[in-house]
Amino acid sequence: MESTQPTFSVDLVRRAQRGEPDAQRELIVAYQHRVAGFVYAIIGRSDSIEDIAQLIFIKMVRALDRLQAPSQFESWLFRLARNTCIDHLRRQKLRRIFTPFAPEHENVPEPAGAVDSEELDALRYALAQLRPQDRALLALVQEGRSHAEIAVTLRSSVAAVKARLHRAREHLREHYQPHHEN
């Protein structure tokens, strides 16, 4: 994804923690596009992006005062986003057990051609072949999270993260086949 540089200042996070609406709005505006991309990589559906991104930022606003280290804000936000996406997919899976089939209940990615780029279609298809946890892992890496940060997020070791990441990348490459390679 395009921007992986920190887009916050510790002072801005502290002001948001004190409940200043302008600072909270500034943080949301600074991260909304990156979080939307992160959500899309994991969920795979355009029609869920806004709802889930909204849920993530609402959780962020409510939990911000419990963030101990403002310098860790970005890592904390993407951990929150990752957990929210995985929870959403789990709830969808549970709901499918108890409700009759309906297209909106099905966790299927958008059909090919739903977006206007062949490369993006190919990437979405390849991501859809992975487990949600692996999609989240790749999305965290795309967001510029270090192996150590991801290990903390996943409560795992750095070595285990590297191994999982290697496997996830292999799987992605197996399935990623844009028709017109440059």
Add this chain to the structure above:
Amino acid sequence: MKTETRAWNHLQRHAASQLNPGFADRVLRAARAGAEAAPSLLSIFALSAATAVLCFAAVTLYSASSRDSAERDSIAGWQRIAADSDDFAVN
């Protein structure tokens, strides 16, 4: 640029375009509305305790009433047997 990197960038742009204008303001409004409407821990605990007391009372009442009814049936049964025995002894 590698096609995969381009695709990730495209994914990011596509996702970003799905957010409607005024997203941040909607989030803040929803966060505030939710915080005001959210019940306090004390009220959640009070509601849970009240529900538990009601359930316990309902179970106790039902249990007492079925026990009384069983006892009444049992006594009536014994009274019938006693009456039949008396009739049998008289005859």
